[in-house]
Every structure is written in C-alpha cells, then in structure tokens.
Amino acid sequence: MAGDSFGTLFRYTTFGESHGPALGCVVEGTPPGVPLDPARIQHDLDRRKPGQSRFTTQRREDDAVEVLSGVFEGHTTGTAIGLLIRNTDQRSHDYGAIARQFRPGHADYTYWAKYGRRDYRGGGRSSARETAMRVAAGAVARAALTHLLGPKAVVRAAVVEIGGVAADPARWDWDEPARNPFFAPDPEIVPVWEALLDDVRKQGSSVGAVVAVEALGLPVGLGEPVIDRLDADLAKALMSINAVKGVEIGDGFAAARLRGEENADALEPDGQGGVRFRSNHAGGILGGISTGQPVTARLALKPTSSILIPGDSVDVDGAPIQVVTRGRHDPCVGIRAVPVAEAMVAITVLDHLLRFRGQCGAAIPGA
C-alpha cells in the first residue's frame, strides 16, 4: 500500500532513518499466546549488529530493542506489537559535503529527484540500518512459527559466495555459520574470505556476495494462486533487502539449463501413507504453493557502493564532482544480510501460514 509494510494477516511496518533518533516498527497479526521473550528478539538483532568483526562496519550500535506493546505476561496478546531501537552512535558528522553530493551506487539522487529533498545523514531512510527492524519483526515471526509448527520449523541462511569465491557445497555444515564472522557454512572457505576481505578493505574497495536461505518444517499448502504465490512473495521480500539484485528459488537460473526430465522432481510414497519427493529442484514450491520440502532461495548482493576509491558524480547543482565515501562501512554487505534474509523468509512464511489457515481452516499438517 503505502510502501513501508509487508504482509497480509501477519504484517509489519517500519519507520526510521540511519541517523535519526530511532528506528521502529509495528508488527500486526501475531497469533495470540506465543511465548515472546525480548531477549529472543535481541539475540537476532545481535547477529545483525554492526561492529561484530573487522569485516563489518565499525559503527557502534547497541541495537537494544524495546517492546512497547502487544506482549503481556510473557506472551503475545494478538494485538499490535510496537518495537523501538534508539540510535546511539550518530556521530556529529559535518554533513556539509555529503548533503550536496549524489554518491554513485547510492539512492541519494533518486530520493532527491523523487521527493525534492532528502535526509542525507548516513543515507537517511535508504540506509540498510532500517533492516534492523526487519530482523526484530522476523524474530517475532520465528517465535510464532515455532509455537505453531514446533521446533522442526527452522529458517536459516548462510553466505555461500563472496567476491566470486564460492563455498564448497560438499563441505556444507549448518553448524558452521554461527562459528565464523561470515556466516559461512564451509569452514575451509573462512580463511580464504578473510584474506580476500582484508585485501579489499586495504584497497578501499568492496565485494558482493551470494546468500542462501531455507525454511524447513513447513506444511504443504502455503501460497496463493496466482499472484500471491509463495515464491513471488519471497522474491519481493528478498529483493526488498538493500543491495539485493537477484533472487532464485530452488535451482533458479540453473533450472533454465536443465531438461524437463531432469528438473521435474519425482514423487514416491513415503511409506507412511503420504508422499515424498526424490529431489528438490523446485525449491519446495510448485505452482506457487509449498510442497512440504525445504523452501530454498538464493539472493545476490552487489558490492557496497560506499568505498574509498573516488567515483565520478555530480552535486545537487549538476556540477561534476568526485566522491569518496569515508567513514564506517561494510566491505561486504552480504554478510550482515544473512539474519535479514532469514527474517524476511520467516515473515513471508508465517503470513502465508495464517492465510492458509484462514481460508482452508486446516489443522496445520506440519505441526
């Protein structure tokens, strides 16, 4: 509708600028009775928090979340949940230069041209700092998914490629992302990426990344024909994350290079009266509706545009300038996108779970 919200039954709406007093969001439609400890939200926020390693921005933010409504005696009441994070590290920059510059690769020019003015401090509304609220809303969604579907309902993500150097799928271990600063699923890629990113930082440059995300433990039936498909809503949710330029479901672009007989996942009896698939090229979605297999997606993130290498641009008067973005920035924004991607998938999946239950009334079969 108006731009800052996502979802139909489970819905969140955010506000806040990079260097304004606070970020916040409203989370509507959470099922009642979900145990919700603010520490659970804080835990997710801490995974995204800046300054966790030398490979992310050195801005210092506590990202301490305050739960302002919708939770009573430790459980959700079913009414709107208000969440707030105060910005604390708004350095008293001299914004004189940046106020009049259009940084290449940033939204400075488009915001200015669209609105006729912009909050230029740290990118204002266009800053990826807004994604903190998505992570907070996502933590609520995760808690609700666990409540409704049990502990086997899991949403998780990992960085699978940085600067064109990919992790090895053969070494994939989902315990690994929590153990290294890259959310890498492959322990052997970690030193390679460390060296690469140290080099990139020294050059004042930046690199892109590819993130894989998956949702496990979902029932068959999530997604609506023919527009609000689960894959279509996931594509929107993931493409709306800052710096994302591509989204794949299942085999994605690789599926375009398969033959029909290679791509179509065979079904077989599961031995318990049900059905199972022998492969998952489809990424757990057929006809826009979840199959009960893991829902898998990948997203491509461009290299951050905030670099020390001078770039040509113009100022608000149309005069040519050179822009160098000093300050604290992520050499690879893909890393911190991991908890954001998880959040967006959790939010999307929960919304579709509630919609499914609303229309079809099913006892949730995955529970």
Place this chain on the structure above:
Amino acid sequence: MAGDSFGTLFRYTTFGESHGPALGCVVEGTPPGVPLDPARIQHDLDRRKPGQSRFTTQRREDDAVEVLSGVFEGHTTGTAIGLLIRNTDQRSHDYGAIARQFRPGHADYTYWAKYGRRDYRGGGRSSARETAMRVAAGAVARAALTHLLGPKAVVRAAVVEIGGVAADPARWDWDEPARNPFFAPDPEIVPVWEALLDDVRKQGSSVGAVVAVEALGLPVGLGEPVIDRLDADLAKALMSINAVKGVEIGDGFAAARLRGEENADALEPDGQGGVRFRSNHAGGILGGISTGQPVTARLALKPTSSILIPGDSVDVDGAPIQVVTRGRHDPCVGIRAVPVAEAMVAITVLDHLLRFRGQCGAAIPGA
C-alpha cells in the same frame, strides 16, 4: 490480499481455469481518457496465443477478448475495465487418468493438498493459460503509459537463452524479436534454436529459457521505500509468472562478482542542466527507485514439466505410478513468456507511476 490481484492504484484481478468456460479480469484504476482500442489488446494477446509456430503448444485458441466495461467512446472512463476471453478449444478429454495423478513438476499435488480438491482439467487454475489475462491487462497498462509518457515509454522483452544456448549480446537488435518465432533479438541464434527445439520435441523432452525485459522512457522517482521498491515489486510480478525460478535486476547475480568501483554507475552532467549515468549496472533502479535509465530485468524459466518421457509419481491414493503427459504442450514455455513478462513490467511500472504522482504530485518529468 486474496491472491489473484496485483497493484495498488492500478490493479488487476483475474479468474479462470484452463478448461473452464472462460478467463477474465478486472482492471481498476486506469487513468481516464486513455485511447483504448480493443484491437490493441487483441494484438498483444495474439503475440502470446498458442499455436503460432511448431515451437509452441498446438492448442488452438482464438483468445478473442471482449471489453465489457470501463471504455466509452473509444477512451477509458477511469472506472473498472472488465475483460473476458472464452475458452474454445477445451477438448473433450478423457480425464480419467489425470484426475487421479500428481504430475511431477506440476501443481497437481500442492493444489490437491492445499484445498482437498482440484479442477484437474488441463491444470485448472494453475495452468499458464491464466497469463492470457495478464497480457490483456498489460495492454491496458501499455496504452496508459503511452498516453502519460509519450511514445518513448516502451516495454519490451526478448528470449536470450534457450536450453543453455545464449544469444550473442553483440548481435542484439530489438527489431528482431518480432521477426522470429522465438522472440530472439539475435537473428543468427534462430536456426540454432530451431534445431535444438526440433530435437527436444522429438525426444519428448523440454528445455528452459532466459528472458530479458526492459522498460524505457520512465521518469526518475518510481518506487517506494522501503518494501514496495520498484525492484521488489518487479521481482514479485515476474516471479509470479508460471515456471519462473529466478529474477535479476540489472547485473543481477553478476553484480555479486563485481568490485564496488566497477558496479557503482558514475553520474555526470547531461549538458542540459540534468544528470546522466555512464553505465547501468544497477538496471535503472537505486534504493528501489527508478533512476531514469532503462529498467532492466532477466527471468529464468524452468523447462515445462509436461513431457513424453515417463516420470515417477504417485496417485491420489498414494500408490506409485508413471506419468507421461500426452497432449499439446510447449517444449519451451519461455518463448510465450515474453509478452507476459512485458505485461507484468508495464503493469508494475504504471502502478508506481500513479503512486508517485499521487504522493509527490509531480508533473511527470519524463513526459
């Protein structure tokens, strides 16, 4: 909201099954006063129509569209436009087998599991036949874009890869897609794809494709922070097309392999008091808002799952079966996706144009 509609101010909602009596849609929010000749809609429908060459399904449908409301004396009135297409070639199949089978790669199983029943005739609601109505709605959107922005506002698409064999970007010619049955922009790839598809058809198999789509002549300013971004809405619009498994904006996944200084498009004065970009890695969108450059996207389509090669599956009772999809099918659904992709982009762009005008009130700067 309820699943079958798309857009906020300019909005369409479809209904209809593959083998039901008719397909239809309601198009809301069209600006008043747009010249709208039903022949213009028919023209776009004919580009998508089945049976145009031996490389698409041999089903015969006139796809004759009837304009039932919202147009008076040759112009849109601003009120809801009703569009209807009767299905004519609903062969009196013996659906006995298909009624109980879950075809691999199709939505048979997910619809059945979600709803507890399904219209199995030709895929019912999950059939790509629904996209005829998208093309019809898209034709309305195109007419409105031309009315508001002038003839330089163009949305166009082409097939750039079939079965892993790509067209040569160096030979790209936008006059070509209208001249060959593949919507190929590269005339030299045509005989290659002909041979490939003839071979695929003989084998009873199918192949995937990659489609490129672009929108030209748009003003700066389309797209909302931070969820209803132009790129996010395009991702949803394109991913909602049948068989699409991946969407890229601008450089897409390739951007993840660039350095920051390579990826960020430099700006320079355009010599007329404005601004221009030296490159377009961003695909015409920064911070989710159009830059005034061409908006470019690519979509990956899986090979159609309707093939003659037997595939393992189960029936509604959970018994193992082998499925062979006889009948009339596209060996490469990516071909007929070209006008559908154009339609979805036109619809998305028009909706954002109206939203931009609504909030910001701008005289449309691209006009």
Place this chain on the structure above:
Amino acid sequence: MAGDSFGTLFRYTTFGESHGPALGCVVEGTPPGVPLDPARIQHDLDRRKPGQSRFTTQRREDDAVEVLSGVFEGHTTGTAIGLLIRNTDQRSHDYGAIARQFRPGHADYTYWAKYGRRDYRGGGRSSARETAMRVAAGAVARAALTHLLGPKAVVRAAVVEIGGVAADPARWDWDEPARNPFFAPDPEIVPVWEALLDDVRKQGSSVGAVVAVEALGLPVGLGEPVIDRLDADLAKALMSINAVKGVEIGDGFAAARLRGEENADALEPDGQGGVRFRSNHAGGILGGISTGQPVTARLALKPTSSILIPGDSVDVDGAPIQVVTRGRHDPCVGIRAVPVAEAMVAITVLDHLLRFRGQCGAAIPGA
C-alpha cells in the same frame, strides 16, 4: 486499494455499467469444498431483480448469472470465482439530452468533474445496477457461512420504514419479508405502504427508507482492533450501497440518548459453562469484536433522485436547465436494497471469520 473491491481474505471485485454489455465480479478466497449451486446465487439475484412488483423499476432484466470459474463438480475449489451477468434490456435510448445534463442528486456531475468524461447511459458505473454483483458475491458468502457455521448462521434484512412511516416492532415477524413486495416484517404496514407508494408514483416523486439487517449464529471473536473492527467494516460495507446516507450498529443514534447503566448489556452465566447477555443494545459488537449475539445494523436510504418532478440544474457547458427523469425507476430504492444489505453483511462477516481463523486458529466456536 483501487476502489471496486472489498475484503481481505474473502474478497470480491466488480465491474460493469448500467447499459454496458455485462456486469461481472471476481470472488477470491472462498473456502474450498463449499457446495455451490448456481441456482442458489440465482435465487438471491431474483430477490433483487427489477420488475418484481409495481413498486420497483419496470426495467426487465433476467439477471441470469453465469459461473465461469472456481466451482468444480458442484463445490468451490478455493480458487477465484468469476461471475457474469449480461445486460439484456438496454433500451436504445436517445441519450442526447442526458449525455449533457447533470441530474440533481445523481453522480453525473461528480463523475464528469473527476474523470473529465463519463458513460452517461443509465448512470454508467454509478448506477445501482452494480449491486447485482454484490448480491451474487453475497450468495457465495452465504453458502460459505452455512458450510462453516451450520444452518443457524443466517443473514437477513427487512424494510422497517418507508417515507417516514415505520413498521411496528411489536408485530415483527421474520417470515413476513418473503411474503410482500416491500420485504416488510410487519404485515399490517403493507397496505399502508402500498397506498403511500401508489400516491408517490402518481406524483412522480420518490421516498426514502430504513432497512434493518442482522446476522445470527456467529461466534464470538470476529473483528480486529483497532481499525478493521467488525462494526467499522460493516459501516463501510453498508454505506457503500447506493443511496445510503446513514448506518447504525445496535441502538445507533438512540444509544446517544441512553445513560451508561441503560446501555451496557449485562452478562450472566448461560447455565452451560458459558456466558450470555441480557440485552443487545450493542448490536452484538463490543470493542469492534462480535459478542456471539445477533449482529444488528440499520441503514437509511435517501429517496431516489430519478423523479418526474422537474429539478433545476446545469448542463456540461454550465448553462441552467431543468431536468425531468423519465424512464423506469424505483419510487423507493430502499426496497431493493434489502438483498444488497444482506449480501454486504454476509461478505463482511465471512471475511472476518476467515481472518479470525487465520490469526487465532480457533476451531470455530459457533459451529
């Protein structure tokens, strides 16, 4: 969103003009498995159909509805239902005069001023003829309510006042509305209204009416805080009916004249472990959420503006004119509003039932 639709999970969208080729609508989100006989929809349409008595317009329309999708083997599939009614009695009027006149009390001027053009034939999109599609969508909603809640879920309406002459609440009998041309619940008021309306018709004038509508057999819990309340959505649904100028829930304006202790409905144990109310001033809604009592509302309809008595106005050039509306019109539009009000209430209630089930997952307690 775009204006012609209503609902969140259960949603309908209409198109069509008074004298265009057809009216239609798309009904989305119907639960699957609802038995739906087209004759059931036709039955409701026939109750609203023009020409049923000398007290409604003499326009002759069959209002024969065609179900184009979403129903298979006698049951809803859960996918979009397309409904179509062809206009048959579009008299070949000479529209020369009306095309340039703004009829007082009609939407001629506002449509023309808003859109810069209008379909002037019979009021175009502003005609109450559009409400036929609401009745059709409402019949789907009723069938779903019966399926979900059982036969005790009933939505019914009656005319309780015509031209300032009210039915006697003491004689209220819900079997009566089906027995007289006024949908009057009080048999003794029928001859009074006959005489009144015959007199009004002879004078070429028209009168207003008040309609009462109620929904029985609903569970506790329908309605959302704090905007999408059940009463707020009912107010919108009913106020959107042509000619409606006022809506009351429960005691409505009379509640503004009660003391707190008179108005607050006392609760007591129902003897079966539950709760019941001793009165229903609230109209079955507290805090925007249904109480389990009958949901009751009243709507005021203005006298139709199509009268034979000349009225002063202007034409499209701004010149003063006198307008006399010849042709076939309802002397009291409130009569035919009865099935429309029932439809809008059924639609609103079903949507909230599905939303309730979606968020709260409750076994439906009223079933």
Place this chain on the structure above:
Amino acid sequence: MAGDSFGTLFRYTTFGESHGPALGCVVEGTPPGVPLDPARIQHDLDRRKPGQSRFTTQRREDDAVEVLSGVFEGHTTGTAIGLLIRNTDQRSHDYGAIARQFRPGHADYTYWAKYGRRDYRGGGRSSARETAMRVAAGAVARAALTHLLGPKAVVRAAVVEIGGVAADPARWDWDEPARNPFFAPDPEIVPVWEALLDDVRKQGSSVGAVVAVEALGLPVGLGEPVIDRLDADLAKALMSINAVKGVEIGDGFAAARLRGEENADALEPDGQGGVRFRSNHAGGILGGISTGQPVTARLALKPTSSILIPGDSVDVDGAPIQVVTRGRHDPCVGIRAVPVAEAMVAITVLDHLLRFRGQCGAAIPGA
C-alpha cells in the same frame, strides 16, 4: 489488512495499550515538503488530552509526542513518519479484580474470547487511549491538506448533543467550540450541559453524545467507485472510533424521511463558469465522490460503560459478579471524540486527495 491501519496512499498504523509503556504510530505516504512543526501535532493532542476540565477523565497524561523520523529541517521528507507518546500516569493499580472481570459494555469479554488472553490493565488495546495516535496522525494530515489546498481547507467538529439535549442550530458559531470544555458550537447550551454533566457525575452515571464534523475547501472528485467511496471510507473511519454506534453523511437518517424533490440538491451556474449547489442535503458527496461542497457527517457515541452504578456480569470462570468501575473516567466520551473525529476525517480526505491525483493527475482544482 492486519487491523491497525487505515488508508491506501496516505496510511497510518498504530500500536500501544492504555497502561503499557507507550503508544506509537507510523504515518506513511505524506507528501514531501510539507512544513511540519511538532508543536502543531502537540496542539491537536492537547485538545484531546485528558484532564482538561472536570467533564473529562482526571487521568493526567502529558501526551508529549516525539517525532522520530520522516521530518528533516522542518519539512516532511516523504518517507515514513514515526510518532511516539510515552504513557506517564499508569497508576500502580491493584488489577486483581479487574483482571478476572468482564465489565459490561466493555471489550473485556470479546478480547478474552477472541485471543484467549488479554492485557486487562485499563482496557489494554481496546482503550480509547489509542485515539491519541489518531489525533497525531491527523495533525500530519491536516498539515498536508493545508499545504496542498491552502488555508481554506479546514476540518472541524463540534459536540451537538449531550444526553439527548441538543445544541440549537440557529445559534451555531464555529468560533465557540474552542471556548468551552464541551466543544459546543452554541454558547447558550454550555451551562445546560454543565448542569447535566455535574448531575450525571454525582449519580456515577454517564451520557452519550452526538458530534458533527465537516471538511471545507475540498475539490470535486475525491472518492472512488464503487466501494472505496468517500462516504463509505468516512463511515469506516468514524465508526472505528471507540463508542461510536452510528454515522450519518449529510442529512443521514433524516434523508430517509424526505421526498425526492426535497432531497436532491439543485445545481446552478456559479457565475464564474462553474457550478454551485443551492443546498447540501447530500453532505457534499454524490455517488461516493465529493461535490466541492462541505463534506458533512455526524456520529453518535454511546455513554461510557465505566460507571459507578453496579452492573451484573460474570468473571472469567463464568461466575456471576457485580462490577463497579471506580477510577478516572469520562462521564461523556463524546466530548474528547471531537479532535479524534476531525483527525479521522482529515486522514480519509487526504488519502482520497492523493488517490485522485494519482489516477487522474489533476491539478488540484480546489487549490
């Protein structure tokens, strides 16, 4: 969608409970460049603030609003505006009794039955305290209306009836509401209402009220066919205010007692090439679209259910109890509804103004 928001292009979403830490809202879609002084928002909040006279609740709240985003250098940026009000006077009640009681006329029972739990402190989410955020969002809408339409665009309301005692329309003076604690437009009714309310308070009872609200200086053309009519959206907006049980547009229920020739407002040339109406029975809306005349509405508010007179009810275990609501309450909630009604009308009108501009692109004719 999810319940706590209103609007399409201009949209607000609220959160917060009566006795939680804070109330807040997100306002999306404000046009950029609107001068917005937080003192302007505070001014409107102070008009609604409790404890302004002995005729409203004695709860003491500063209702100090904090603007957290979307405003930069004194003007709106076009991005989401976050607003926050901390609750300060949350008396450390012993909620032991109220926690288990269903107060008659309150939402205690419906919230509990819907969600299975509730925040019982001061009514939680169902408290009218939430309307503070509507007033704050309304102040943003008013500022935008002034910016777009000029100073003649005014939204104003007054109490016209308390406890069945009506103000005299012949003495109506729009300067009066600011001068007395009742927002009464008739100075001579003030002492009458004072005596009445003092009496009501002594009895521990409460009375209802009727509020009139109007919007001046609007262009022709606001409102959509056929559901999102301006009157239908106003009906929803006003009915969603706590304690409202009825809404009228223009003559409302009185229109149902007029003849067609009395009710239809005649048009005449305005002497400047335009059109004017001779009367305004329609309340400034025809066919759901604004006519350019004042938009007028009335709302009926029930007497507050929080009274000292004991009422029969049950507790959460279903046992019969008697409820007396001690504490600080409004003897007539209709008084403080005046700024809330103004806010809801301003929000509704602005949203439709932006939608009109978006679809029809009109230079705003009222400006």
